[in-house]
Amino acid sequence: xxxxxxxxxxxxxxxxxxxxxxxxxxxxxxxxxxxxxxxxxxxxxxxxxxxxxxxxxxxxxxxxxxxxxxxxxxxxxxxxxxxxxxxxxxxxxxxxxxxxxxxxxxxxxxxxxxxxxxxxxxxxxxxxxxxxxxxxxxxxxxxxxxxxxxxxxxxxxxxxxxxxxxxxxxxxxxxxxxxxxxxxxxxxxxxxxxxxxxxxxxxxxxxxxxxxxxxxxxxxxxxxxxxxxxxxxxxxxxxxxxxxxxxxxxxxxxxxxxxxxxxxxxxxxxxxxxxxxxxxxxxxxxxxxxxxxxxxxxxxxxxxxxxxxxxxxxxxxxxxxxxxxxxxxxxxxxxxxxxxxxxxxxxxxxxxxxxxxxxxxxxxxxxxxxxxxxxxxxxxxxxxxxxxxxxxxxxxxxxxxxxxxxxxxxxxxxxxxxxxxxxxxxxxxxxxxxxxxxxxxxxxxxxxxxxxxxxxxxxxxxxxxxxxxxxxxxxxxxxxxxxxxxxxxxxxxxxxxxxxxxxxxxxxxxxxxxxxxxxxxxxxxxxxxxxxxxxxxxxxxxxxxxxxxxxxxxxxxxxxxxxxxxxxxxxxxxxxxxxxxxxxxxxxxxxxxxxxxxxxxxxxxxxxxxxxxxxxxxxxxxxxxx
Amino acid sequence: xxxxxxxxxxxxxxxxxxxxxxxxxxxxxxxxxxxxxxxxxxxxxxxxxxxxxxxxxxxxxxxxxxxxxxxxxxxxxxxxxxxxxxxxxxxxxxxxxxxxxxxxxxxxxxxxxxxxxxxxxxxxxxxxxxxxxxxxxxxxxxxxxxxxxxxxxxxxxxxxxxxxxxxxxxxxxxxxxxxxxxxxxxxxxxxxxxxxxxxxxxxxxxxxxxxxxxxxxxxxxxxxxxxxxxxxxxxxxxxxxxxxxxxxxxxxxxxxxxxxxxxxxxxxxxxxxxxxxxxxxxxxxxxxxxxxxxxxxxxxxxxxxxxxxxxxxxxxxxxxxxxxxxxxxxxxxxxxxxxxxxxxxxxxxxxxxxxxxxxxxxxxx
Numbered sequence: 001x002x003x004x005x006x007x008x009x010x011x012x013x014x015x016x017x018x019x020x021x022x023x024x025x026x027x028x029x030x031x032x033x034x035x036x037x038x039x040x041x042x043x044x045x046x047x048x049x050x051x052x053x054x055x056x057x058x059x060x061x062x063x064x065x066x067x068x069x070x071x072x073x074x075x076x077x078x079x080x081x082x083x084x085x086x087x088x089x090x091x092x093x094x095x096x097x098x099x100x101x102x103x104x105x106x107x108x109x110x111x112x113x114x115x116x117x118x119x120x121x122x123x124x125x126x127x128x129x130x131x132x133x134x135x136x137x138x139x140x141x142x143x144x145x146x147x148x149x150x151x152x153x154x155x156x157x158x159x160x161x162x163x164x165x166x167x168x169x170x171x172x173x174x175x176x177x178x179x180x181x182x183x184x185x186x187x188x189x190x191x192x193x194x195x196x197x198x199x200x201x202x203x204x205x206x207x208x209x210x211x212x213x214x215x216x217x218x219x220x221x222x223x224x225x226x227x228x229x230x231x232x233x234x235x236x237x238x239x240x241x242x243x244x245x246x247x248x249x250x251x252x253x254x255x256x257x258x259x260x261x262x263x264x265x266x267x268x269x270x271x272x273x274x275x276x277x278x279x280x281x282x283x284x285x286x287x288x289x290x291x292x293x294x295x296x297x298x299x300x301x302x303x304x305x306x307x308x309x310x311x312x313x314x315x316x317x318x319x320x321x322x323x324x325x326x327x328x329x330x331x332x333x334x335x336x337x338x339x340x341x342x343x344x345x346x347x348x349x350x351x352x353x354x355x356x357x358x359x360x361x362x363x364x365x366x367x368x369x370x371x372x373x374x375x376x377x378x379x380x381x382x383x384x385x386x387x388x389x390x391x392x393x394x395x396x397x398x399x400x401x402x403x404x405x406x407x408x409x410x411x412x413x414x415x416x417x418x419x420x421x422x423x424x425x426x427x428x429x430x431x432x433x434x435x436x437x438x439x440x441x442x443x444x445x446x447x448x449x450x451x452x453x454x455x456x457x458x459x460x461x462x463x464x465x466x467x468x469x470x471x472x473x474x475x476x477x478x479x480x481x482x483x484x485x486x487x488x489x490x491x492x493x494x495x496x497x498x499x500x501x502x503x504x505x506x507x508x509x510x511x512x513x514x515x516x517x518x519x520x521x522x523x524x525x526x527x528x529x530x531x532x533x534x535x536x537x538x539x540x541x542x543x544x545x546x547x548x549x550x551x552x553x554x555x556x557x558x559x560x561x562x563x564x565x566x567x568x569x570x571x572x573x574x575x576x577x578x579x580x581x582x583x584x585x586x587x588x589x590x591x592x593x594x595x596x597x598x599x600x601x602x603x604x605x606x607x608x609x610x611x612x613x614x615x616x617x618x619x620x621x622x623x624x625x626x
Numbered sequence: 627x628x629x630x631x632x633x634x635x636x637x638x639x640x641x642x643x644x645x646x647x648x649x650x651x652x653x654x655x656x657x658x659x660x661x662x663x664x665x666x667x668x669x670x671x672x673x674x675x676x677x678x679x680x681x682x683x684x685x686x687x688x689x690x691x692x693x694x695x696x697x698x699x700x701x702x703x704x705x706x707x708x709x710x711x712x713x714x715x716x717x718x719x720x721x722x723x724x725x726x727x728x729x730x731x732x733x734x735x736x737x738x739x740x741x742x743x744x745x746x747x748x749x750x751x752x753x754x755x756x757x758x759x760x761x762x763x764x765x766x767x768x769x770x771x772x773x774x775x776x777x778x779x780x781x782x783x784x785x786x787x788x789x790x791x792x793x794x795x796x797x798x799x800x801x802x803x804x805x806x807x808x809x810x811x812x813x814x815x816x817x818x819x820x821x822x823x824x825x826x827x828x829x830x831x832x833x834x835x836x837x838x839x840x841x842x843x844x845x846x847x848x849x850x851x852x853x854x855x856x857x858x859x860x861x862x863x864x865x866x867x868x869x870x871x872x873x874x875x876x877x878x879x880x881x882x883x884x885x886x887x888x889x890x891x892x893x894x895x896x897x898x899x900x901x902x903x904x905x906x907x908x909x910x911x912x913x914x915x916x917x918x919x920x921x922x923x924x925x926x927x928x929x930x931x932x933x934x935x936x937x938x939x940x941x942x943x944x945x946x947x948x949x950x951x952x953x954x955x956x957x958x959x960x961x962x963x964x965x966x967x968x969x970x971x972x973x974x975x976x977x978x979x980x981x982x983x984x985x986x987x988x989x990x991x
Contacts, residue, residue, distance in 0.1 A: 049869060070921055073869055073897060077893030081893070109741075110737030110813070112743075113740070126833060128833045128837070131841065132845050159925065
């Protein structure tokens, strides 16, 4: 029991989109919950052979409040006796094809048409198996299995509601191996909970329902190490998705996992927390578009990632020219990621809410699995070299401009720098074909104002006012972006008297700049520029890691150190640049302080969706409402 | 004096059984007898001189209430039941015996009152007066409890229910009936909270009821009657079928106070082929009975807790001749509530709805 609860607390806190609500006729059917910071108290109904009901009040305080002997074992046992079917999943499969009304006595069977007197709907089951007490009929396996499933699910739902009511709880999580993401089961349980609680209690399922005990046992064993001091993430490469063992799936998808599920979790070295500047952490959802919801977008992005696969594989091989088996590993990566994409085509909900972020992250996890932790490292180094050489010149020409002109040039510099993103097909096509495509050209080619989203005038106005106390900047790409775009912008802020916290990825992703790379770049720039040099010395310019290794940004899971610094320095301006961090995620994020979200839209489809064209500019300056 | 014409019937048409109460007047004067219509006389004779009707009708003679006074008339109250399946035959009989000419009103409750209303009209030329089944249930119980059972108590409980030797059925004086949790176990189950004669509510119900027990038994054992199912169950060993706490933990699960003998998973042993082949029909029947009964007890207990009621009365024909279930309910309720809840039973368990219907006929409040 202790292990069960430990495991449940763990998955609820650490795996994004672990819990979900299932609504049969809604689209999408699965609605995933973001990790609410306050998960307690809750009722856990664990359905194994039998049913255990546990009230969980805090991490360490929980109580077994009841149970039922009518659970998975009953379904399997009675099912085997009645239908001669030996396998659990086969029973579920039979049930999904059955008509329970042939076996059950419904209210309308007892009342004929008029059943309002009892206040019950005619379709309700009055007596399970009520019609089977007769020798003159045979009942089909499918019908009996369905009846059995309803009987058990309804009973469990009812008991759960009675306990929820007694303890004044409104959320019930279901764990255990009975449910297995099976739509019929989830539908019946959800219906049952709604019915018996008159809609007041919510039924939530867990993607990793069957692992709770095992995870708990592991955590207990690892107690010395204090696992709770770490943060954890789900590794999409090593984890099979929801329903991966469902008999409904085609053989291709089941090939790897066979008859069992896999869960792989990455332990992150440093704990992750909310950004203190989020306006309302419990309601914060990083992703801009829910691909489980938006079928058109989903189809587009899945195809996009499929088509980009060749390029990614080539890049991976090229990044390790001295390795004997790079080609072999790259092919394995291709196969693996391809299969993931196909799984997601069939079951978009396999890993929770499907988003561009999860597609990007899955790709990174797969690359890592086949020992391609940083395929762009050489590209980044080369571009950093080129950019550093151009740095003094860029700064000189900026300093020569008048104040107002310079502000625009700095912003354009940021935007132009952001064009240099190997992640975007449109850009990598150009960069592949024209290696001399330079910064100046990029600036010239930038969209003319008014931009697609254009709050520059308000930003300029703001700049005429007092300087910000401290700016938190989330950087995007290596090379031209960070060196010729971000650093001059940072330099200007420093000159105004604003402190700067420059946050970069903890681990590599595409050609995004990492924290360790940023340290090197900063040092090189400090060697060329006294402003940056003294800021670093006097700790007015601080370089931190975000805690993320993704091309996107989840502001609810940031490095604890970063959060502490933000509070300490009283950061009052947040700057987020790039498509991954400012458009695919956080486009609608609400902060408690001023924010700038900048990006050049390097995807034609997305640009069109937003109402513009390829290479449209987004410059979003927001001030919180009073 | 009631304005109702004889015969006085109360009908409760349930999912599986039709319950009929018939008031046999014993104070018929010579004059009355003279004027009595032939069909009425023959009905009275037919009902009172037989204990079985057709192949499936039964009169529960042991439940007959003697010397009852109803609306100023003295007589005996008879309790008759037959399967709902045979209702068409009953209606046909009504037609053959010309019931409709008696101008009597048929007060009927239960779902069947609605379902078969048309049939009564078109085939039997009989107008049904339809009544709410829960209203009738409450009325019926309160009335029967008030008149007692031929001098004995209607209501009883079990002392030492788990001990076969020491178990005793003892009368219970329901002097403070309110509040009461009433669990009516028919084909399905309804649970009512009763606060006063006129104040009650349906708390919940469950579809795992008598019909489930009987239905599953038929499928698993091939039995054909309720009596047969119970008889098999009485000879079976459910522990061969169910997985107990001790089968998983080797003993008690002390941390949560779960005794080794508690069932962890009903039919849990049936996941294994060997075990499936080793159990008998009797074992299966027993396990079905235990499973359904325990579940009802569990739900009843939770409702009692939520509603703050500590007297639980179990009625309904599932409990007819079903001492195993009654003792199990008594024990389980007592054990899991640590003695806070009391399980009570009633001699006329399945007939209250029909009695209530009769009382409506006679406009007895």
